[in-house]
Amino acid sequence: MSFSADKGLSAGDSWVGTVVAIQANYYSVRLDDSPVMLLCIRRALLKKMGQQVMVGDRVTVEQPDWQGERGAIANVYPRQNFLDRPPIANADQILLVFAIAEPTLDPHQLSRFLVKAESTGLAITLCLNKRDLVADTVVQRWQKRLESWGYHPLMVSIRAEAEVHSSLTSALQDKITVVAGPSGVGKSSLTNRLIPDQDLRVNTVSGKLGRGRHTTRHVELFELPTGGFLADTPGFNHPDIVSTPEALSNYFPEIRQRRESGTCQFSNCLHRDEPGCVVRGDWERYQHYLTMLMEVVQQEKVRSHQPDAEAAEKVKMTEDGKRSHEPRLEAKKYRRTSRKTRNQAFQELCVDLSVAGDLEDLEDLEDLGL
Numbered sequence: 001m002s003f004s005a006d007k008g009l010s011a012g013d014s015w016v017g018t019v020v021a022i023q024a025n026y027y028s029v030r031l032d033d034s035p036v037m038l039l040c041i042r043r044a045l046l047k048k049m050g051q052q053v054m055v056g057d058r059v060t061v062e063q064p065d066w067q068g069e070r071g072a073i074a075n076v077y078p079r080q081n082f083l084d085r086p087p088i089a090n091a092d093q094i095l096l097v098f099a100i101a102e103p104t105l106d107p108h109q110l111s112r113f114l115v116k117a118e119s120t121g122l123a124i125t126l127c128l129n130k131r132d133l134v135a136d137t138v139v140q141r142w143q144k145r146l147e148s149w150g151y152h153p154l155m156v157s158i159r160a161e162a163e164v165h166s167s168l169t170s171a172l173q174d175k176i177t178v179v180a181g182p183s184g185v186g187k188s189s190l191t192n193r194l195i196p197d198q199d200l201r202v203n204t205v206s207g208k209l210g211r212g213r214h215t216t217r218h219v220e221l222f223e224l225p226t227g228g229f230l231a232d233t234p235g236f237n238h239p240d241i242v243s244t245p246e247a248l249s250n251y252f253p254e255i256r257q258r259r260e261s262g263t264c265q266f267s268n269c270l271h272r273d274e275p276g277c278v279v280r281g282d283w284e285r286y287q288h289y290l291t292m293l294m295e296v297v298q299q300e301k302v303r304s305h306q307p308d309a310e311a312a313e314k315v316k317m318t319e320d321g322k323r324s325h326e327p328r329l330e331a332k333k334y335r336r337t338s339r340k341t342r343n344q345a346f347q348e349l350c351v352d353l354s355v356a357g358d359l360e361d362l363e364d365l366e367d368l369g370l
Ligand SMILES: Nc1nc2c(ncn2[C@@H]2O[C@H](COP(=O)(O)OP(=O)(O)OP(=O)(O)O)[C@@H](O)[C@H]2O)c(=O)[nH]1
Pocket: 129, 130, 131, 132, 133, 156, 157, 158, 159, 181, 182, 183, 184, 185, 186, 187, 188, 189, 190, 201, 202, 203, 213, 214, 215, 216, 233, 234, 235, 236
């Protein structure tokens, strides 16, 4: 008799679950409403159809072997969204983690991460960790400051267990959350705290790959005791802002709010020195906006004057080892561009492996099927 029959998980011979990890050609699938985790292969038909399976995918598993805890994925449900790096489907939100000290909280860096996170279109939960390292007055000052930016940060410390649980648990419940933020801020420490059975690498030499420097490598969804999943990601320190000049203003809550209560004279206002602008003014991050605007205006100039569009894609190609040897075909070029618009923001927010590590690391990850 099967465990599933006891639990009444499904009427037929197929079950629905979430892919939580991938190693080589095997997929770990956590079945819904059951403690069962099955190691699955992908049905030949899916392979033939070129249907990839990603961490975060919702899948149907057919005819599981309950004793051997094995199964076969027969169907992948349509994705709500997906990202390349880390490769995760169906994320609900980004948990952006910064430390209030050690490393020093740099407002410009935080601003860049926030803009990057906003540009993915996903919900953002901002969390400032290591509050144990500073006085309460400093915590309150940051709280106020970030509220003026339009965010409501959770102030936590892994040294104060109750805090981590009360404030973060409800923000994460029943969601797939991707943890992002600079290196050393405590992303893995927080994840470990929230999921006590897991032991993610915290600031130690990476076990599997035998290398230090960046501690988090593996892409995997960890199940929260209260429901939902967390994906820890490696930290990196300087996200690129990829946006059109026109879209950039959408990524600042302060600007969104100003545009709700007023209208700029020109519909294509970039909020620099145009007359009748309702955005320009004396608010803290206006300078951040102008700096990032200069950057994306510059990017656009480079793009539009690029004699060989392929060259503009070059950086993207070297970031992604697998694609670096593709022939330069028009059709592929087009495909890359469209993929870029869909995913680039997310990729770069979560991790850029070519920044986080060296080529050898990338090859190791590919060996592991990541
Ligand atoms: N004082 C204090 N130290 C903390 C806290 N959280 C994490 N740390 C320490 O900060 C260091 C870095 O923590 P990690 O969890 O490895 O940081 P990470 O963000 O995962 O780093 P990467 O994986 O490199 O991106 C470790 O030495 C932790 O013990 C905290 O709340 N307070």
